[in-house]
Amino acid sequence: MFNFNEDNFRKVTKGAVGLRGQIEEIGEKLTARGYKNLFLIGSGGSIAIMYPFEYMIKTTSTLPVYAEIAAEFVLYDHKQFGPDSLVILSSLSGTTKETVEAAKFCKDKGATTIGLVGELGTPLADLTDYTLVNYSENDTASDSIYLQLYLLIFKLLAARGEFPEYARFADELEAMPEVLLDVKRATEGPAEAFVNKYKDETYHMLIGSGSVWGETYSYAMCVLEEMQWIRTKSVHAAEFFHGTLELVERDTSMILMTGEDESRPLMERVERFARKYTDKLSIFDTKEYELKGISDQFRKYLSPLIIASLFERVSVQLEAQRNHPLSTRRYYRTVEY
Incomplete structure (x- = not known):
């Protein structure tokens, strides 16, 4: 990788x-x-x-x-x-x-x-x-x-x-180290393709729900904003239809982080809307990964970890293709505030 x-x-x-x-x-x-x-x-x-x-x-x-x-x-x-x-x-x-x-x-x-x-x-x-x-x-x-x-x-x-x-x-x-490596390998191609397509995008909407909401909030703020200086909006799928949907246009980049817990229908609702109204829809769904050795009943708990681990591969591609190191800061731990 x-x-x-x-x-x-x-x-x-x-x-x-x-x-x-x-x-x-x-x-x-x-x-x-x-x-x-x-x-x-x-x-x-x-x-x-x-x-x-x-x-x-x-x-x-x-x-x-x-x-x-x-x-x-x-x-x-x-x-x-x-x-x-x-x-x-x-x-x-x-x-x-x-x-x-x-x-x-x-x-x-x-x-x-x-x-x-x-x-x-x-x-x-x-x-x-x-x-x-x-x-x-x-x-x-x-x-x-x-x-x-x-x-x-x-x-x-x-x-x-x-x-x-x-x-x-x-x-x-105890099997997760190898499971996560499989997740990363499977994400390598899609991550490269995603970044190659959207590396010059100036604004993204990130949508998540349930146990994955924290990762949605974090990736928008701590990676795309802090580490890449890209304007980003993170919104919970349950709240998407109470305001943010009005900003969606054909050229609006929407990134869906979809997990497998009880809130999944909220994400499916957003996906149905997005497919109608934007041409720039990206979906990262934990359900698409095998997770060898992990019982079905435990998958819903592991969704945020899977999302976090696979998006590390997206971050690496962003850093390289945008020529913007993830460590570059203007203010964070650089100036007094």
Whole structure:
């Protein structure tokens, strides 16, 4: 694959699922101690990765769950948050200012915290009560964090008696490094063709729903806008028909990120509309991938990970064909703000 290190990808993703023992031990300790609710906190791409799990918990469990943007969370008095809350925070660098401040805030309030980072000795790693560490670069970060969160979240649900299939699910997650490589290989050609066709496009609409909504929001903001400086609108499929549809014209680029959970009919509705009114429709559908070794009942949970992993191949092509490195920034961590 173009500009891709398969050995490094295997190392990172196997490292993530290799934390299973540690994660299960943490889950058992937390369950024995008890907690009343769960807060998922992050900034930018890190909060976007939390949104799918908020959705999955809401559709699988009675556990109260709140996905919160770090910078906002510390400024308002969330009445459900307190010393008996469990908090999961994520920052690959472990230095994201807003997330570190949120971790300090949670510690001061007496809540129990779990941090997901790429390196020990970083501010977030030093602040959290439990820390999961798996080194990763940006191109493998989402795969790594997703795999850790699947193990952690579903272990917590299993301990509540709400996900009895956990052991089999966790076993199948161990096959995900190779499954994701198959996904990337299958996406290589379509990604190159998509970027070759749309590399000069100045505006995209990205549509998603359910557990994939977080990735839709993230790819629009953190990749197309931040890393490629392309004007982009991310919109939830359930809300598309309440405003955004009026901007669709024949030359409007619409990108659909379609998963396999309960919200899929919302995406199918948008697709039917788009086929009538734009000539620039692109669909990336997780249902088109085999996912060898993964049970049908688990596919809906894995949709956001599949979307994130396949769009990494789109990003690589964007960087190359637009001659715009993904690392180029004008403002982010470059100027004071």
